[in-house]
Amino acid sequence: MSMPVVSLKGITKSYGTIQVLRDVSLDVEAGEVVAVIGRSGSGKSTMLRCINGLESIQGGTITVAGHVVTQTAKQLRELRREVGMVFQSFNLFPHLTVEQNISLAPRIAKKMAAEQARGIACRVLEQVGLSEKIDAYPQQLSGGQQQRVAIARSLAMEPKVMLFDEVTSALDPELTGEVLKVMEQLAERGMTMVVVTHEMGFARHVADNVVFMHKGTVWEQGTAEVFFDSPRTPELQQFLRSSKVK
């Protein structure tokens, strides 16, 4: 069996005295799409942020593409070249054009020549269907477009895995579709993805595996079909019922 791209083993994490993650273990294989669902406050974002070292952990080990997630700045940077992250609030750099947003990290963190970085920017923008916006500033774009640029910005680093934290939650309902479509295309191209989401449709139809986080731990997981059609734990059954009502 091949090595998983992301492997969490027995992760614990507390903020002060509040334990937010308890004994979280999860493997993500290359090319796999894992959807993470769960109630607000169940630790989904925290788990995701631990994977690229934005949050430190107190116990357990995280390995990503062969890197052990540690806290020395240099090792963290090496890890982050391999891990793309897309946030709920886009977090584009407002003072830079779309192209500059995308080519910044390749140029600075990877010391790539400007020409080459521009080439990459064009390519990833085409991938998210926004070639014509290359010279726009973020505030000239709609939320959906901004989020697609944010995805392109991550793609430009050619990551081995991409993390998505409720990337459609800040969008008007009519704009979520275009972002989900881009993510679906990424999945089809074989990108390894961990997707925290409230979009049950996406979890069911695009994800290979679905994880239910509850009380800071992986409560139940399984392939999308089994997970949605025959949930085992009462907590998941109740969660699925309540999210269908919505």
Added chain:
Amino acid sequence: MIHQFGIHDILYLLSGAGWTLILSAVTMIGGGMIGFCVALMRISSSHVLHGIAVVYIELIQSTPVLMVVFLVYFGPGIFGIELPKFPAAALALVVYSSAFFAEIWRGAIQSVPRPQWEASSALALTWLQQLRYVILPQAVRVSLPPTVGFMVQVVKNTSVTSIVGFVDVSRAGQLISNATFQPFRVYLWVAAIYFVICYPMSVISRRIERKFNVRR
């Protein structure tokens, strides 16, 4: 001894104004550079650097500029060193203004939303790269009005150095006023000179601000 206010007095005032300008420039450059470093220390995650910066800023900000000038001018005397007037005046103002520059820029840097730090660190940038390419360009915009406002203060604050005998435009005015007994006329000139120095600064600042806003 007493003479009429005339052209040579105006020339004397202008030479004083020259010194005011030189002292202001040195203060802005020196104070700006030190202030920038202190601002970075203040936001750094190192407790030691942070602590040093906080103490430095608090101490200086709660000391009247006049006291800083006195301390720097007379302090070295304890060790038998006598600082010439210009270096003493410049050093005092550099130290004094650095604390204020530091606070202005710290505030500007911290006004950039935290997610900007997170997004850029997730893109594998180093702390300095994050600052240089993501945070500072946004902070500059915020810091521009208070920075220029404080620079105008710096120009005006240089007058306190006349207390230790440094002949800036205020001190020149005082001397001429004593010699001519025409204080109103003399100080009107002095005030006009300050205005001529300070007003363009505000105008330029507004221009730059507008340029930034258009580009956004």
